[in-house]
Amino acid sequence: MSDSAKLILDGNLQVFFYDHLQEFNTRSLSPLSTETIFYSSLVMDRFGNSEKFFDQVNGRAREKILGIKLMESSQFPRELQKNALKEIAEMSLLLCGYFYDSLNKKIIDVKYYEDVGKIAYTKLNSFCPSAYDVPSFYKRMASNFSDVTMLMSLVSKKYSKETDPALPWLILRDRQVS
Template sequence: MSQGSKLILDANLQAFFYEHLQDFNNRSLAPLPTETIFYSSQVMDNFGNSEKFFEQVNGKAREKILGIKLMESSQYPREMQKTILKDIAEMSLLICGYFYDSLNKKIIDVRYYEDVGRIAYSKLNSFCPNAYDVPSFYHKMASHFSDVTLLMSLVSKKYSADSDPAMPWLILKDRKVS
């Protein structure tokens, strides 16, 4: 293991993410609701298994093409649409949040994934208007998409190999972390 690598030992990955998301959320001037942080930690935990990032096409694993999946989602029965939209929204959330820096190497920028994620959450809200005992929960996720992804990217940066553990975190809306 390299000198800068950090090994995370925690019995529950969701609890780990919740604790760190909530820590950054508490430092924010406009904190997000607890349900949003809880849901976001579930998303991060759910994608802890790398197989969730890929789909099988003709027996081969490939990256999910979220924009095409979003367009095709309306062709499926209602329950399947709900599942597909949730997968698209959550995958977009994670890409724009935890894996934000990886988008620097892609042709498609973060705005594309943000738009896809917001649209998927908005459509999902029509299928599930209430979640976590919160009316219009997924609509609120669409509205706070950038705020949630910012928190996720802060957690990612905190545990990246080049992170300074003593660094004070200043949370700014334009993704610049200093």
């Protein structure tokens, strides 16, 4: 059976994503922290259910408009604002990472979603100045946003039907993969 035809039989999607993110992270010239990889795998697991990726409007699924949600979040009470910022940041991370190629078909490019995600993580840091026993964790997520999305994109490409799994991976900045 070819690698692309194999089923993923891991009972825990978060562990599956963690293992693959960590695999690419170890090949990086500037590896990310274990906490960052762990958190990123949780994000990927959380949005493994596509229902969390869409809003329901009049009984129909509609893409979440993250820029508008970011602006609206500033009007929310503190706890709701914190939750909204986390969701916006995480969705931006996943869009720019795992679903990077799908953004090529959109009018708004990856840079927009990257900026929205970084802003949301920076604002979230003021609500949660520490996470996973790491000071300024979400501020670090904002500064490592591009590196995290690169790893997510590599995991996505690894399981894409178009990608030859036998190809060697060299991890560089700016989405250059060879």
